[in-house]
Amino acid sequence: MSDVVLHVTGASKRFGGVQALSDVGITIRAGEVVGLIGPNGAGKTTFFNVITGLYTPDSGSFELGGKPYKPSAVHEVAKAGIARTFQNIRLFPEMTALENVMVGRHVRTGSGLWGAVFRTPKFVAEEAKIVQHGQELLDYVGIGRYRDYKARTLSYGDQRRLEIARALATEPTLIALDEPAAGMNATEKVVLRELIDRIRKDGRTILLIEHDVKLVMGLCDRVTVLDYGKPIAEGNPYDVQRNEKVIEAYLGAGHKAH
Amino acid sequence: MPESLAKNKLVVFIGVAFLLVVLPGVAQYAGNFWVRIVDFALLYVLLALGLNIVVGYAGLLDLGYIAFYAVGAYMFGLLASPHLTDTFPAIKAIFAGGLHAPLWLVIPLGAAIAGVAGALLGAPTLKLRGDYLAIVTLGFGEIIRVFLNNLDAPLNITNGPKGLLQIDSVKIPLLNFDFGRPGELFGLEVSSVTKYYYLFLLIVVVSVVICHRLETSRIGRAWMAIREDEIAAKAMGINTRNMKLLAFAMGATFGGVAGVLFATFQRFISPESFALQESVMVVAMVVLGGIGHIPGVILGALLLAALPEVLRWVSGELDLQSMTGGRLDAAILRQLLIALAMIAIMLARPRGLWPSPEHGKAAPTPAT
Numbered sequence: 001m002s003d004v005v006l007h008v009t010g011a012s013k014r015f016g017g018v019q020a021l022s023d024v025g026i027t028i029r030a031g032e033v034v035g036l037i038g039p040n041g042a043g044k045t046t047f048f049n050v051i052t053g054l055y056t057p058d059s060g061s062f063e064l065g066g067k068p069y070k071p072s073a074v075h076e077v078a079k080a081g082i083a084r085t086f087q088n089i090r091l092f093p094e095m096t097a098l099e100n101v102m103v104g105r106h107v108r109t110g111s112g113l114w115g116a117v118f119r120t121p122k123f124v125a126e127e128a129k130i131v132q133h134g135q136e137l138l139d140y141v142g143i144g145r146y147r148d149y150k151a152r153t154l155s156y157g158d159q160r161r162l163e164i165a166r167a168l169a170t171e172p173t174l175i176a177l178d179e180p181a182a183g184m185n186a187t188e189k190v191v192l193r194e195l196i197d198r199i200r201k202d203g204r205t206i207l208l209i210e211h212d213v214k215l216v217m218g219l220c221d222r223v224t225v226l227d228y229g230k231p232i233a234e235g236n237p238y239d240v241q242r243n244e245k246v247i248e249a250y251l252g253a254g255h256k257a258h
Numbered sequence: 259m260p261e262s263l264a265k266n267k268l269v270v271f272i273g274v275a276f277l278l279v280v281l282p283g284v285a286q287y288a289g290n291f292w293v294r295i296v297d298f299a300l301l302y303v304l305l306a307l308g309l310n311i312v313v314g315y316a317g318l319l320d321l322g323y324i325a326f327y328a329v330g331a332y333m334f335g336l337l338a339s340p341h342l343t344d345t346f347p348a349i350k351a352i353f354a355g356g357l358h359a360p361l362w363l364v365i366p367l368g369a370a371i372a373g374v375a376g377a378l379l380g381a382p383t384l385k386l387r388g389d390y391l392a393i394v395t396l397g398f399g400e401i402i403r404v405f406l407n408n409l410d411a412p413l414n415i416t417n418g419p420k421g422l423l424q425i426d427s428v429k430i431p432l433l434n435f436d437f438g439r440p441g442e443l444f445g446l447e448v449s450s451v452t453k454y455y456y457l458f459l460l461i462v463v464v465s466v467v468i469c470h471r472l473e474t475s476r477i478g479r480a481w482m483a484i485r486e487d488e489i490a491a492k493a494m495g496i497n498t499r500n501m502k503l504l505a506f507a508m509g510a511t512f513g514g515v516a517g518v519l520f521a522t523f524q525r526f527i528s529p530e531s532f533a534l535q536e537s538v539m540v541v542a543m544v545v546l547g548g549i550g551h552i553p554g555v556i557l558g559a560l561l562l563a564a565l566p567e568v569l570r571w572v573s574g575e576l577d578l579q580s581m582t583g584g585r586l587d588a589a590i591l592r593q594l595l596i597a598l599a600m601i602a603i604m605l606a607r608p609r610g611l612w613p614s615p616e617h618g619k620a621a622p623t624p625a626t
Contacts, residue, residue, distance in 0.1 A: 052493065078495030086493075092486035095479075103483045107495025109476055113504070116475030117468055123475070130476070170495055 003030040004066065005174050005205045006051070006082075011060030013043075013050055013229075020046045021057075021229045026207075028174065033196070033206045035220035035237070037213075039249055043229040044209045045087060048178055052084050053077035065173050079107050083172035085163040087179045087209075093152035097143060097162050100151050101134040104169025137165040141195060157188035161195065168199070175199070176207040181215050193219060217241065225249070278459060282452040293451040297523060299563035300458040301516050306543040306559035307465050307552070308512025313541065314550030315478060316505035317485025319392040321537050322379070322399020326510040328406060328532035329375050330368040330517020335422035335527050336415075337364055345414045361428045364518050372514025373507040380506030384499055387488075399537050406529040421528025428457065428522050438525070454523050461519065465512060469552055472508070481505050482550075546603055548610030557612050562596075569595050 009025040021043050028034045036044050049055045051062065053071040062069055069080045083104075092100050109130060115123030138144040141161040146154060151162060160180055167175055180196070181189050189212065196219055200206060210216045216223060217237040225233040225240060227249040233240050240246055285292040305327060312320045336342055337359035343350045349357070379398045383391050410418030427438025427450075435441070437453045472478045480501045483491040492498050521527050539562060547558020569592045573579075578586055603611060 054489070054493075074489070074492035075495045075497050078493055084493055086490065090487050090490035090493075092483050092490065094486055095482055099479060099482075103479050103491070103496070104494050106476060106480055106483075111476050113472075113477060113508075116477055117471050119471065127475070166494065 004028070005030050005032075005064070006207070007063040008051060009061050011047065011050055011062075012058045013046055013055055014058055019229055021050065024060075024226065024229070024231050026224055026231075028205055028207060030205055031200065031203060032221045033200050033208060033219050035216040035223040036207065036209045036226065037211075037216055037223060038226035042226040042249075044226055045178060046229070047226065048084065048176060048207075048209060051077075052082055052176065075107070078170055078172075081171075081173035082176060083167035083170040083174075084176040085160075085167055085178055085180060087182060089156075089159050089163055091151040091159055091163055091166070094150060096148050096150055097138060097154065098131070098134050098147040100162055100166050101137050101169045102130050104137075104166040105130045105133060107170050134169065137168055138162075140168070141165040142191075157184060157191065160184070160188075160192065164195065164199075168204075172204070174205050174207060176209075178209050179211060180208070181210060181212045189215060282455040283446075286449055286452055290449050290451050293449065293455055295564060295567045297451055297454050297458055299560050300455070300462050301520055301523070302540070302543060302563040303462050303556050303559040304458075304465055304512055304516040304519070305540045306547070306555045307462075307469050308509045308516070309540050310509075310544050310550065310552070310555045311469065311472065311481075311512070312505050312509035313544055314555065315473065315481040315485065316502060317481075318380075318383075318502060318505060319388065319395070319541075320506075320509070321392045321396035321534075321541065322402070323395075323509070323513055323540055324532045324534075324537040325379070325399045325402035326372040326376055326513030327517040327520065327536070328402055328529070329372045329510075330514035330519075331521040331527045331531070332406060332416060332422070332517075333368040333371055333514070334359070334361070334364045334518040334521040335425050337367075338426040338522070339422050339424050341417055341422050345417075358426055361518065361522055365515055368514040368518040369511040370514075372517070373511040376506040376508075376510025376513075377503045379510075380503050384502055396534065396537070400534060403529050403532050403534075406532070416529075419529060421526060422521075423526050425521050425525045425527065427525060428454075437522075458519060458523075461515065465515075466552060466556070473552070477501070477504065542600065546600060546610060548613040551610070551612060551614035554610050554612035554614070558610065561611070565599065566592055566596055 004027060006026065006028040008027075011021055011024045012019070013021040024043070024047055026034070026036070026047075036047065038044050046055065050057045050060070051071055053074040053076065056072055062071055064080050064082065069077065071077050092103060095103070109126055111120075111123045111126050114120070115126075135144060135147060138147055141164055143154070143158050143161055143165070146158065151159065154162060164175075164177070164180070177196070181192055184192060193215060196206065196208070200219075208216065208220060220237055222235065223233075223237050223240045224231055225243070225246050227245075232245045232249060233243040235243075281296065282293050285296055305323070308326075309320065309323045312318050312323070337357055340356055343353055343356050379395070383394050386394055406416045407419055409416040410420070416422070427436060429436045429438075437457065438450055440447055440449045441453065442448060480491070480496045483494065483496060484498050484501055488498055520531075524531075540559075543558040543562045544555050545558070546562065547556065548554020573591050578591055607613075
């Protein structure tokens with residue numbers, strides 16, 4: 001199992017009296033798209049925030065690309081190789097689309113004050129590369145012509161795509177998308193699906209939280225279902241769809257009576 | 259860039275440069291008093307540029323910024339005035355001829371010390387944002403002033419409210435050039451304030467270049483990302499703690515340099531020059547001019563520094579006091595007019611007089 005990208009076991013998180021996560025584990029292999037689904041309040045986003053370092057877990061072991069990592073600081077996790085998007089888009093609204101993606105390059109570049117003030121050849125070369133890389137990524141997600149528009153002026157679907165481009169700019173080993181299709185119309189969803197498919201085909205590994213069952217079933221290789229902070233099912237989309245516990249979690253226990 | 263546009267830019271550049279060079283000559287003709295006002299305006303430009311790094315780029319509202327101005331000023335005041343040698347015989351024994359640190363040494367030193375002070379004062383505020391940050395920095399600013407006011411006992415370090423006197427003017431011994439004395443150039447008299455004008459102008463130009471280069475660099479982008487959305491910035495792998503400390507330190511550096519220049523220009527400093535009012539004024543300059551946009555910040559600083567003096571002159575010329583039968587005092591009227599001007603500007607231009615240009619005002623059509 002050398003191609004395991006993310007391996008989490010026994011992740012738990014408690015907020016006061018609420019056990020938001022108990023003993024959740026997940027294994028993601030290279031090149032997979034793994035879905036994380038569950039009813040509202042099941043702990044999907046909490047799990048996301050735990051593996052990306054936004055919340056400190058109470059327990060659990062975390063491995064990224066075979067190496068253990070400690071999800072204690074968000075920027076360290078990004079450096080280690082997990083990039084994420086947010087359920088409610090979090091772009092840098094007053095910066096241009098290109099600048100947003102350029103910020104994503106921050107963690108893979110290194111020029112500091114000295115280079116900036118004296119414009120050393122190294123700084124100039126690095127900066128040119130950052131711009132070029134940023135433009136490529138904007139083209140890749142299909143919004144290259146909006147490079148000089150401020151992020152907040154982009155349409156909703158384009159903002160989502162810009163967020164994905166920004167995440168890709170950090171050269172992640174795992175890209176985690178938190179409900180990328182939320183609030184999208186049918187056309188935008190089709191475009192998004194194509195984009196995620198393309199990212200997967202280019203050899204990236206994706207963890208996806210999504211409510212849109214059609215999108216999840218169509219895209220994911222495997223699905224993990226959470227309910228009340230516990231994993232209740234895991235497997236390929238087809239099996240999970242027919243899992244008794246999953247149906248119960250979504251529809252309630254009494255559904256068979258009808 | 260089209261050739262005509264490039265040519266236009268060059269013409270504007272040369273025009274502005276020419277105006278800046280001849281300005282003190284004209285102002286000197288009207289009276290050294292006016293050159294002095296312009297000199298102070300340049301110091302405020304320096305302060306506003308520094309604060310713009312903290313408030314404009316990194317989005318950290320700092321209401322105690324003037325503390326770093328004070329650190330720089332007292333730094334030079336102590337190292338280039340008779341105060342330390344007069345008070346402490348031990349120091350007198352080492353520097354028999356008195357302490358006369360050259361400006362060229364104190365500027366980097368003052369910048370460094372102010373930078374360290376900036377990082378130190380920034381460190382406890384890292385988790386604070388918005389209003390809370392403003393209150394804490396306001397407190398820090400006051401702490402420094404109160405320290406300066408009371409550090410005359412048990413050891414007389416700052417000379418308390420009496421301040422430091424007889425601070426050296428800037429001299430270039432090799433050329434026998436003293437900024438504190440009027441000189442002559444091609445038979446024209448060049449007053450001391452005019453000499454300082456050119457010194458300050460040089461430092462302001464260098465600062466503008468540094469600020470601009472920081473703005474358009476990896477560091478500058480990281481600062482702006484923090485300003486826009488701190489959590490997203492973290493998720494992009496930006497170490498927000500270090501970047502914020504860097505912003506505080508860089509901003510403070512400019513304040514420190516401005517302070518050093520202030521001390522040598524004024525040749526007297528006391529804690530009352532560094533009151534909260536000054537911090538508020540610098541914040542107002544940045545916001546009024548156009549937060550985060552260098553030309554706007556410069557405009558705001560020049561305007562707010564010069565406006566009170568212009569209004570003072572206007573109300574003096576019109577003799578408003580006797581016109582209103584003594585009911586309207588010139589000083590009060592001046593403040594009233596400044597307040598009105600600020601309100602009017604912020605109502606008419608809420609993003610500042612000269613905000614950063616808007617890209618893509620019209621939302622692009624969604625891609626299909």
